[in-house]
Amino acid sequence: MARSEEIISSLDRSKIISLLRKGIRLDERRLTEVRPITVETGVIQKAEGSAIVKLGNTISIAGVKAEIGTPFSDTPNEGVLIVNAEFLPLASPSFEPGPPDENAIEVARVIDRGIRSSQAISLEDLAIIPGKRVWVIYVDVYVLNHDGNMIDCSSLATIAALLNAKVPKVKVVGENNVEVLDEWVPLPVRDRPVSVTIAKINDTLIVDPSLEEEKIMDCRLTLTVNEKGQICAIQKGIGGSLTLDEIYKAIDIAEEVAKGIRDALPPLPDLKDVVWVVKEEAKEKLESEAEDSGG
Amino acid sequence: MSSSRISIRKEQRPPKLIDEEGRRVDGRRPDELRPVKIEVGVLKNADGSAYIELGRNKIIAAVYGPKELHPKHLALPDRAVLYCRYHMVPFSVMERKSPAPSRREIELSKVIREALEPALFLEYFPRTEIDLFIEVLQADGGTRTAGITAASVALADAGIPMRDLVAAIAVGKVEGQIVLDLCDIEDKYGEGDMPVAMMPSLGQITLLQADGVYTPEEVKKALELAKKGIMKIYEVQREALKKKYIELKKEVEEEYGKK
Numbered sequence: 342m343a344r345s346e347e348i349i350s351s352l353d354r355s356k357i358i359s360l361l362r363k364g365i366r367l368d369e370r371r372l373t374e375v376r377p378i379t380v381e382t383g384v385i386q387k388a389e390g391s392a393i394v395k396l397g398n399t400i401s402i403a404g405v406k407a408e409i410g411t412p413f414s415d416t417p418n419e420g421v422l423i424v425n426a427e428f429l430p431l432a433s434p435s436f437e438p439g440p441p442d443e444n445a446i447e448v449a450r451v452i453d454r455g456i457r458s459s460q461a462i463s464l465e466d467l468a469i470i471p472g473k474r475v476w477v478i479y480v481d482v483y484v485l486n487h488d489g490n491m492i493d494c495s496s497l498a499t500i501a502a503l504l505n506a507k508v509p510k511v512k513v514v515g516e517n518n519v520e521v522l523d524e525w526v527p528l529p530v531r532d533r534p535v536s537v538t539i540a541k542i543n544d545t546l547i548v549d550p551s552l553e554e555e556k557i558m559d560c561r562l563t564l565t566v567n568e569k570g571q572i573c574a575i576q577k578g579i580g581g582s583l584t585l586d587e588i589y590k591a592i593d594i595a596e597e598v599a600k601g602i603r604d605a606l607p608p609l610p611d612l613k614d615v616v617w618v619v620k621e622e623a624k625e626k627l628e629s630e631a632e633d634s635g636g
Numbered sequence: 637m638s639s640s641r642i643s644i645r646k647e648q649r650p651p652k653l654i655d656e657e658g659r660r661v662d663g664r665r666p667d668e669l670r671p672v673k674i675e676v677g678v679l680k681n682a683d684g685s686a687y688i689e690l691g692r693n694k695i696i697a698a699v700y701g702p703k704e705l706h707p708k709h710l711a712l713p714d715r716a717v718l719y720c721r722y723h724m725v726p727f728s729v730m731e732r733k734s735p736a737p738s739r740r741e742i743e744l745s746k747v748i749r750e751a752l753e754p755a756l757f758l759e760y761f762p763r764t765e766i767d768l769f770i771e772v773l774q775a776d777g778g779t780r781t782a783g784i785t786a787a788s789v790a791l792a793d794a795g796i797p798m799r800d801l802v803a804a805i806a807v808g809k810v811e812g813q814i815v816l817d818l819c820d821i822e823d824k825y826g827e828g829d830m831p832v833a834m835m836p837s838l839g840q841i842t843l844l845q846a847d848g849v850y851t852p853e854e855v856k857k858a859l860e861l862a863k864k865g866i867m868k869i870y871e872v873q874r875e876a877l878k879k880k881y882i883e884l885k886k887e888v889e890e891e892y893g894k895k
Contacts, residue, residue: 415731443746446739458828458847562844572855575830575846580753582840585859592852 390506420467684794751843804833
């Protein structure tokens with residue numbers, strides 16, 4: 342990131358800090374108030390699932406693409422989930438083109454950790470022929486406008502896109518072959534983990550830091566909370582440090598705030614009676630049953 | 637790895653990660669650390685270095701600097717730049733790891749840097765850079781925390797002014813229990829891993845990550861347990877640093893005779 346963009350005038354800095362001492366933020370939010378969230382899903386028809394999320398002026402778009410591939414040799418009975426995040430140069434004057442830097446990689450890995458730990462997508466659900474054929478799910482999330490807290494915005498976009506994703510039903514033919522059918526079914530998403538990023542500025546904890554607040558924050562703590570209110574990923578970011586009491590306070594805040602954020606997401610898909618893989622034998626059996634009853 | 641390759645080293649998930657008597661796969665109690673050993677000044681070329689063994693982890697850390705920063709436009713007018721590279725050698729793990737930095741290593745390099753920065757008086761060395769290299773020679777679970785522990789000793793050995801040492805350990809969840817210092821089998825087959833780094837004398841947490849699912853109470857329990865482990869690691873760090881100077885004193889005395 343270009344350094345000039347990270348610099349904030351000492352006038353702004355002292356203004357933010359003196360306001361925070363009174364419990365007020367520059368944009369008039371409460372300390373634990375999240376900026377307005379809008380979630381729009383299904384925005385990209387050619388993607389298996391997609392979503393644009395706005396968190397204040399921060400915007401992220403996520404797209405899901407699915408393909409059928411081979412499993413990793415150490416996890417033959419599991420599908421593959423790959424989360425990738427990129428900060429586009431059009432999102433901020435400080436972003437430059439090029440492969441994801443450590444900041445983008447961190448965002449992707451924190452999102453990935455939340456999904457895996459919460460079993461939002463259980464990789465075993467993605468196996469088609471165990472050991473041979475599995476679903477490989479790619480989620481690519483792009484920041485379109487950076488106004489602070491790219492982690493939470495991109496995390497919401499990722500979950501929203503997964504909730505929106507549909508894959509075709511597949512039929513197993515013989516030992517190794519897979520036939521793709523015309524019927525599309527939702528991806529087996531079983532939880533909606535929500536990440537809550539808390540910034541520490543001069544011993545004050547605030548939720549969902551804006552760009553100005555990020556520029557002067559001493560420390561950042563991202564806590565991902567699942568539907569049951571359990572913590573399913575933690576990441577402390579940038580320099581600075583926290584006491585144990587500050588961490589406990591941050592957990593209480595995250596628990597409280599996560600529910601409200603989750604309400605902005607689409608509901609979990611109804612997975613009752615959904616079948617992702619049909620076996621050829623089963624179909625033959627059905628046919629023979631049909632013949633039996635017909636005869 | 638792709639399924640076309642056949643791995644020759646197989647490990648199996650032990651039927652139980654904690655037995656009826658509360659013993660873990662390597663015989664430890666839930667709140668027990670693995671044996672830890674730290675050596676200071678192991679590399680002559682480096683301005684500071686340290687070697688750590690924690691269980692079967694073997695990690696070496698080296699510090700060069702403060703030194704001139706290239707290219708110059710990256711220099712900061714008010715403080716030193718800390719550059720950190722965490723790297724695993726290809727033979728440090730069961731299946732050969734590509735020597736190129738993985739996404740994991742890039743993330744860990746970042747969080748390790750951020751765990752150490754709060755302890756350093758970087759403002760004493762404007763326009764310079766301090767290089768920190770962490771090489772994992774053998775990995776056995778908890779490499780980032782062992783790496784931080786060694787790195788902070790190497791920084792002290794290099795004479796970089798510090799507010800406190802940084803000591804680190806992982807806690808986690810195995811068979812539903814919160815345990816201290818996961819070994820790689822527990823890391824792989826357990827339910828969660830939570831690396832923690834701390835400036836022990838100041839009571840400040842400088843690294844906190846977690847995967848796995850925890851209730852808020854479990855997080856608190858895990859952090860308290862981590863703090864206990866960190867205090868023990870801190871003691872080993874301080875002893876290792878002292879030992880170097882006691883040995884140095886002996887050498888000088890032998891050469892020039894006692895006054």
